[in-house]
Amino acid sequence: MRSPLSPRAISGLHYTVRQTFLISRRGISTSRNMSYALTSDGSVKHTPTNRPTLPPDTVGAANGPSAAAVDAYLTSKLAPKGQWADDPILEECRRRAAEADMPEIEVSPMQGQFLAVLALGLKATKILEIGTLWGYSTYFLARTLPAHGQIDTLELSPVHAKVANENFLALDLYPFPKVHVGPALESLQKLDIPGTEEGLPAHERGYDLVFIDADKERMYEYFQEALRLTRKGGIIMCDNAVRGGRIALEENDNPSIDVTGLRKLYDWVEQDQGKTVLMSGIQTVGHKFWDGFAIATKL
């Protein structure tokens, strides 16, 4: 069965599975608002679009530990003392972000370490990130790089970029992440495939890993640019790929922009039929509620 959610997983919900395998549910409200708006002082106003909620079949606090408590437990066990997610400088960075009134929308500590595991496993030397915020995910990615490595991170807000640069200095990151300020699509279109200028052979040119975590409405466009810039065998990882399950809901009357961007990407992957990429979608719960990653490799 190709339905994205089994009837059991959505028991209690009103649903119908159509030929398109979308699921409709009563009572879902959506928003057409832009999720990020650049203000005149260079900061970004973030309007949360329908915060994802826990899936109905997730064990809640009433029956046992909450997903957030499990996240905290895993972090306490899996972050090496004083390093990676437990690096004490990160608290100072988080404070700097709070003082600049930045939204708390960075990846979780365990997601950050997951990115680091991925980059280390790939032996990545060239990494691209779309969506910097205060540099939390950038920190995990940059720490995996060898001295000759390169990390580019794209951010719309000059205020976010400034805080991120201060944090990178405080964290003593080397190689130092290069923040490209401006609308990510414009920055992406200006980026050359890394290694081209140095005359590397074609199979060695391109980013090893791209992490997409900016405005969700342009997910498809970011993915296409990421494909252009990634080497064969490289990994493209998209955050917020499930949005509380709303990607699988029938919302044609009132589509929310963060979901339509993702659907455009998934429709493209469906049409591609494994010619250009192989992608997987992984649902996650945690202190950020119910969401997920879409992860692809360029074939």
Ligand SMILES: C[S@@+](CC[C@H](N)C(=O)[O-])C[C@H]1O[C@@H](n2cnc3c(N)ncnc32)[C@H](O)[C@@H]1O
């Ligand atoms: C979810 S946050 C990134 C979180 C970061 N990756 C982390 O986990 O630490 C999204 C960021 O994307 C930025 N952003 C939003 N729209 C953008 C655009 N069109 N171009 C570039 N950056 C954008 C926002 O200002 C925000 O800082």
